[in-house]
Amino acid sequence: MQPLEPGRAVLEAQGIVKTFGQHKALDAVDFDLRAGEVHALLGENGAGKSTLIKILTGAYQPDGGVLRLEGAPVTFRGPLQAQDRGIGTVYQEVNLLPNRSVAENLFLGRQPTRFGLIRRKEIEAQAAQVLAAYGLDIDVRAELSDYSVAVQQIVAIARAVELSGKVLVLDEPTASLDRNEVERLFDVVRGLKARGLGIIFITHFLDQVFELADRVTILRNGRKIATQDLAGLSTTDVVRMMLGKDVAFDHHPSGLGESVRGAPRVTFTGLGRKGGVAPFSLSMHEGEVVGVAGLLGSGRTEMARLMFGIDTADGGTVVVDGAPATIRNPAQAVAAGFGFCPEDRKIDGIFGDLSVRENIIIALQAKLGWFKALNRDEQIELAGRYAEALDIRAADHDMPVKLLSGGNQQKVILGRWLAIDPTFLILDEPTRGIDVGAHAEIVRTINRLREEGMALFVISSELDEVVAYSNRVVVMRDREMVAELTGENVAPDAIVQAIAGTLPAATPIAKETQP
Numbered sequence: 001m002q003p004l005e006p007g008r009a010v011l012e013a014q015g016i017v018k019t020f021g022q023h024k025a026l027d028a029v030d031f032d033l034r035a036g037e038v039h040a041l042l043g044e045n046g047a048g049k050s051t052l053i054k055i056l057t058g059a060y061q062p063d064g065g066v067l068r069l070e071g072a073p074v075t076f077r078g079p080l081q082a083q084d085r086g087i088g089t090v091y092q093e094v095n096l097l098p099n100r101s102v103a104e105n106l107f108l109g110r111q112p113t114r115f116g117l118i119r120r121k122e123i124e125a126q127a128a129q130v131l132a133a134y135g136l137d138i139d140v141r142a143e144l145s146d147y148s149v150a151v152q153q154i155v156a157i158a159r160a161v162e163l164s165g166k167v168l169v170l171d172e173p174t175a176s177l178d179r180n181e182v183e184r185l186f187d188v189v190r191g192l193k194a195r196g197l198g199i200i201f202i203t204h205f206l207d208q209v210f211e212l213a214d215r216v217t218i219l220r221n222g223r224k225i226a227t228q229d230l231a232g233l234s235t236t237d238v239v240r241m242m243l244g245k246d247v248a249f250d251h252h253p254s255g256l257g258e259s260v261r262g263a264p265r266v267t268f269t270g271l272g273r274k275g276g277v278a279p280f281s282l283s284m285h286e287g288e289v290v291g292v293a294g295l296l297g298s299g300r301t302e303m304a305r306l307m308f309g310i311d312t313a314d315g316g317t318v319v320v321d322g323a324p325a326t327i328r329n330p331a332q333a334v335a336a337g338f339g340f341c342p343e344d345r346k347i348d349g350i351f352g353d354l355s356v357r358e359n360i361i362i363a364l365q366a367k368l369g370w371f372k373a374l375n376r377d378e379q380i381e382l383a384g385r386y387a388e389a390l391d392i393r394a395a396d397h398d399m400p401v402k403l404l405s406g407g408n409q410q411k412v413i414l415g416r417w418l419a420i421d422p423t424f425l426i427l428d429e430p431t432r433g434i435d436v437g438a439h440a441e442i443v444r445t446i447n448r449l450r451e452e453g454m455a456l457f458v459i460s461s462e463l464d465e466v467v468a469y470s471n472r473v474v475v476m477r478d479r480e481m482v483a484e485l486t487g488e489n490v491a492p493d494a495i496v497q498a499i500a501g502t503l504p505a506a507t508p509i510a511k512e513t514q515p
Contacts (some may be wrong), residue, residue: 010035010070010198011056011087011167017064018051025051027222028065033167033198038189040201040209040230042242043219044296044461049202052219053169056200057089058082070166088160092172094152096159098145103127105144106159134158134188150181154188161192168192169200174208175297176275186212204297205478206235206500220244235500242295243463243496264319265455266338266424268307271316276302278480279316284424284455289446291470292459293495299479300459301343304426307457308340309333320423334367336424339417343428343459345406349413352402356394357383359401359412364419386415391441410442418449425449427458431465443469463492475499 011033018026026048033039043049054060056067058076067074069085076082079089096105103124127140134154144152153173160168170189174182189212193199201213209216210230217227218241225241264283272279277299284290294300305311309327318325318336325336333340342348351359360383365374374382383397390411394404401412410430417425427446431439446469449456460466466473473490475483475498483498485491497503 007037008035008070009033009068012068012071013052013056013065014068015065016052016055016062016067018055018060018062025222026055026062029219029222029224031056031217031224031227033200035166035198036193036196037214038193038199038201038212040203040213040216041219042202042209042216042238044242047219047242048222049219051222053089053171053200053202056082056167057087057169083164086164086166087169088164088167089169089171090153090156090160090173092175094144094149094156096144096152096156098152099143101141102131102138102144102147102155103140105155106130106140106162108159130158130162131155134191135184148181149176150184153177153185157185157188157192161197165197167198167200169202171202172204172297173201174203174205182208204295206238206295207478209238210235218242234502236497236502239295239496239500243461263321265321267319269317269319271306271313271318273302273306273311273314276311276479277306277476279314280481282474282481284457286455287450287453288471289450289456289458289469291466291473291490292457292476293461293463293466293473294476294499296461298476298499299481300476301428302479303476303481304340304428304457304459307333308338308426310340331366334363334420337420337422338424338426339363339420339422340426341410341413341417341428341430343432345409345413350401350409353400355398356387356392356401356404356412357397360386360415360419363416367420382419383415386418389418390415390445407439407441414442414445422454424455424457427456429459429461431460431462463495466495467492477501 009032013029013031016026016029017024029048029052031052041049041052051060055062058079058081061075067076074085076085097108106127107123124140131138131140134157136151136154138147138151144155157168173185177185189199201209203209213230215227216230216233216238218225218238220242263286265286267283269281270279280303282290292300292303302311306313307327309329309332312328318327320336327333327336327338330340346352351362357379361374361379364382368374380397386392387394387397392408392411392415394408401409404412414430431442443465446456446458450469458466458469467490470490473485473495474481475485475495477499482501483503485494485498494503
């Protein structure tokens with residue numbers, strides 16, 4: 001790789017627009033990457049990060065705007081063309097062949113040959129030499145799967161740099177690594193930076209951003225919010241820009257801050273899963289909403305999946321209404337009176353080809369068992385009751401649920417779980433991607449269920465929304481429960497500070513709530 005002149009713009013995007021149907025994924029976004037820098041690209045789900053990266057690497061073509069590579073306008077018709085022009089990408093899931101040797105993976109598609117035969121000794125010698133520059137002294141004849149994820153990531157980086165050599169995109173490269181492996185990877189990245197490579201770094205770990213990156217660009221809802229030197233920013237500044245809320249971060253009193261709790265409905269003690277979320281202890285009480293805040297990737301959803309038995313905990317106990325319970329799969333969770341509305345309603349929530357009626361009654365039918373099948377009149381009555389209670393707007397309850405709007409689909413999923421009369425309800429981003437009217441209806445429903453005595457665990461990226469209905473707020477960071485906010489601290493500004501790790505020591509917080 002020829003060294004590039006440090007500080008020179010190597011890749012630029014100006015006024016990039018990308019639409020999918022009626023949705024504008026990118027709205028006149030600017031981005032520039034300099035040679036010899038690590039540039040972090042941050043934003044929550046739906047911010048536009050993935051779309052921008054796909055445009056920069058040729059997977060998508062923009063609907064408007066200009067790309068420039070080393071000052072010259074370029075149009076990439078595909079990732080291979082972008083790679084040929086110097087842009088390489090390494091994803092969280094290593095996109096190599098685990099059952100082939102390290103050397104074969106490094107030179108895949110460009111192996112030296114003689115008389116049509118691959119010159120294995122030559123590629124093995126070259127592979128060892130290339131990897132030595134990355135601090136790896138390994139047997140390049142061994143299968144890639146014989147090595148750790150960290151080593152596989154470094155091999156993938158080495159391959160991308162050898163193929164490209166100007167720009168390297170690292171998309172969540174540390175998500176599966178421990179701290180020592182992260183440090184090893186960062187040493188490699190710093191070495192590439194010193195050689196003049198421009199590196200785009202995408203991650204949800206803000207401490208790693210401040211440790212490695214020089215500049216940051218923050219996207220929100222398809223628009224660029226800022227590009228700034230990290231030296232002039234605090235973690236709190238970055239969190240504020242990512243989460244938005246152009247209104248001031250004032251305390252919006254909900255009247256719920258002083259938590260007047262009923263009896264514990266469900267208590268989790270020492271629940272955790274390696275690689276998912278650190279062990280946590282938490283009780284939810286009758287008539288209480290526990291809100292959950294944290295950046296994407298902080299462990300929020302992993303926490304909910306453990307509670308509902310989608311992922312199996314490594315250890316810990318669950319107590320429901322004072323009695324021990326075993327929750328190792330969703331069927332046991334439903335039997336214990338748990339309900340769960342997932343974050344991705346289209347993939348994990350609705351049964352698209354089934355009717356509205358069938359989607360509403362399916363959890364209750366599963367709980368009753370198929371030998372106690374609900375007859376059609378019972379199904380119609382149940383569907384009608386929850387459609388009216390939640391204002392589900394469908395021309396016919398026998399129409400496929402996939403034909404409804406996102407907000408009405410979300411109400412159908414909520415109705416499904418309310419039909420089993422749950423003890424404990426988990427809602428993961430219940431208002432994401434729905435219209436204003438449906439959003440307000442969901443928030444009203446949460447408040448009504450709380451007043452009726454239900455215990456709820458609600459994950460949301462909308463800070464004002466969390467404050468509006470939560471008795472307590474649990475804050476997640478780096479897959480760990482780092483704070484619990486009550487009383488006056490149930491406020492957007494305190495939540496931001498807790499996410500950033502800058503909440504004053506005098507503020508009463510707790511990593512765990514013991515039963």
